[in-house]
Amino acid sequence: MRQGPIITRLTVAIAAMVTAVLATSSAHAVPRGEERVWREVFLPNGTITEMYLPAERPAAVRSRDLAAAATANVSALQDTGSVDSRFDLVFVGDGYTASELGTYRQHAQAKWNEIAATAPWSKYRSYVNVWLVEVISAQSGVDNDPTQGAARSTALDMYFWCGGTEHLLCLNEAKAQQYAAQAPAVDAIVAIGNSGKYGGAGYPSLSTASGANASSGQIAIHELGHSVGGLADEYFKTGTTYGGAEPAEPNVTRSPSGSKWGAYLGRPTPDGGVIGAFQGGYYHEHGIYRPSQDSLMRSLGKPFNSIGLDVMDRAIGSKISGGTQACAGYASARTGSLAAGGSAYQPDGTYYYATAAGQHRACLDGPPGTNLNVYLQKWSGSAWQTVASGTTTGPDETLSYQGTSGYYIFLIQAVSGSGAYTLAYTTP
Numbered sequence: 001m002r003q004g005p006i007i008t009r010l011t012v013a014i015a016a017m018v019t020a021v022l023a024t025s026s027a028h029a030v031p032r033g034e035e036r037v038w039r040e041v042f043l044p045n046g047t048i049t050e051m052y053l054p055a056e057r058p059a060a061v062r063s064r065d066l067a068a069a070a071t072a073n074v075s076a077l078q079d080t081g082s083v084d085s086r087f088d089l090v091f092v093g094d095g096y097t098a099s100e101l102g103t104y105r106q107h108a109q110a111k112w113n114e115i116a117a118t119a120p121w122s123k124y125r126s127y128v129n130v131w132l133v134e135v136i137s138a139q140s141g142v143d144n145d146p147t148q149g150a151a152r153s154t155a156l157d158m159y160f161w162c163g164g165t166e167h168l169l170c171l172n173e174a175k176a177q178q179y180a181a182q183a184p185a186v187d188a189i190v191a192i193g194n195s196g197k198y199g200g201a202g203y204p205s206l207s208t209a210s211g212a213n214a215s216s217g218q219i220a221i222h223e224l225g226h227s228v229g230g231l232a233d234e235y236f237k238t239g240t241t242y243g244g245a246e247p248a249e250p251n252v253t254r255s256p257s258g259s260k261w262g263a264y265l266g267r268p269t270p271d272g273g274v275i276g277a278f279q280g281g282y283y284h285e286h287g288i289y290r291p292s293q294d295s296l297m298r299s300l301g302k303p304f305n306s307i308g309l310d311v312m313d314r315a316i317g318s319k320i321s322g323g324t325q326a327c328a329g330y331a332s333a334r335t336g337s338l339a340a341g342g343s344a345y346q347p348d349g350t351y352y353y354a355t356a357a358g359q360h361r362a363c364l365d366g367p368p369g370t371n372l373n374v375y376l377q378k379w380s381g382s383a384w385q386t387v388a389s390g391t392t393t394g395p396d397e398t399l400s401y402q403g404t405s406g407y408y409i410f411l412i413q414a415v416s417g418s419g420a421y422t423l424a425y426t427t428p
């Protein structure tokens with residue numbers, strides 16, 4: 001007996017035409033325990049829709065299953081630093097036997113490479129710990145692959161044809177979480193199956209993807225937009241009208257003016273065109289607006305729009321920023337080390353460009369007993385000019401500056417003492 005998902009919404013990837021038989025209700029939220037659940041449907045061309053499919057009864061996880069789940073080695077695809085100051089991404093695998101751990105590692109590395117190549121993950125790739133929980137299955141492969149009826153004994157009970165839909169790749173979520181918890185820290189979980197068949201699914205705590213299918217990684221990247229950034233879906237079903245309250249998510253609004261993201265209006269967005277208020281999103285065609293024409297939260301293979309990008313940037317960056325309360329809540333962070341009397345430029349020894357006017361904020365966290373200062377400088381056209389600074393006699397500084405668009409750079413100086421520092425910052 002399969003153990004089904006215990007959630008109200010799943011993601012499904014399908015390669016064939018979908019005949020979507022949808023309920024007439026416009027309510028997206030389905031109470032826990034209902035017989036049917038909304039499931040995200042990914043088409044190979046990148047289109048995302050939703051289907052209203054029969055729910056599966058969650059099965060209780062037996063205590064001996066949990067105990068078994070507590071025994072797995074963990075290795076690092078990359079270990080970039082203390083979990084207190086890093087984003088920790090955890091892979092769990094299913095359908096990999098003891099002799100296939102090398103294959104599992106290759107599949108996970110490929111998925112991480114794909115995630116790390118997309119913004120804003122690309123910016124933080126050297127500040128993310130990627131853990132590989134070496135889950136060993138008794139048999140190779142997952143259930144119902146390549147066709148229905150193929151049964152295998154695997155650690156996470158992963159299977160295609162979830163909810164009767166071929167490319168919906170489900171698993172035992174509780175077991176996956178238990179294995180993931182073996183990692184030193186968990187900020188997000190990606191579960192990969194030993195299969196080349198296109199498929200994936202999104203759970204509240206994790207996403208699944210076929211380990212050997214190159215297209216399936218996009219599903220995980222979309223799902224991380226939900227789980228890490230708290231972003232809403234921006235696709236919709238034609239003929240529906242939203243009648244609910246203003247959504248809490250940052251990338252959908254009832255306001256036809258798009259005032260929710262007013263500072264972004266008219267600015268170029270990575271998915272093309274400029275930010276505005278485009279009708280349709282949050283599963284409804286009317287009465288709701290999204291920031292851009294066609295972002296990753298609407299179509300696979302697209303970048304995040306500017307709003308999604310900045311939200312993700314802050315969410316990932318908040319796990320990396322400094323590791324101290326004083327410097328929490330900044331969008332980005334850099335670390336470095338200074339000798340007494342030394343200085344350094346950030347980010348990464350160079351400048352950055354602010355495309356719009358707005359506030360620049362920085363927080364410097366230095367070693368106890370030192371005197372570190374931070375300066376924000378702006379390019380005048382012919383020279384760098386200091387426009388803000390933090391120059392107390394202690395190791396920690398903050399600064400804030402309201403500026404026009406242009407080139408900026410941070411200068412950090414060790415007036416006395418030496419050691420490692422973290423510079424956390426947010427720019428327009």
Ligand SMILES: [Zn+2]
Nearest residue numbers: 040222226233
């Ligand atoms: Zn989604």
